[in-house]
Amino acid sequence: MALLLINLQAVLDLDRVLLGGGISSQPRLLAEIDYQFEALQRQDPRLLADVTKPDLLAARFGNQANLRGALDGLLMHVNHH
Numbered sequence: 001m002a003l004l005l006i007n008l009q010a011v012l013d014l015d016r017v018l019l020g021g022g023i024s025s026q027p028r029l030l031a032e033i034d035y036q037f038e039a040l041q042r043q044d045p046r047l048l049a050d051v052t053k054p055d056l057l058a059a060r061f062g063n064q065a066n067l068r069g070a071l072d073g074l075l076m077h078v079n080h081h
Contacts, residue, residue: 003040016054019056021059030057
């Protein structure tokens, strides 16, 4: 996950990343991804200098984040037609 995040960050330069789903409610997961992100940066000075670690947060709606996102997409589609 940290490798995916560092690759996304290198391209998109995000301020924060939100993780949804039931697993995101585990504080250890977020802490471990942060730790692994920093470990990858320490392995390569270019990553440390050029890739800023985004804030990693659990989505407010947790396990229901995907359902709420799908509903929002549906409502936007219905409202535009």
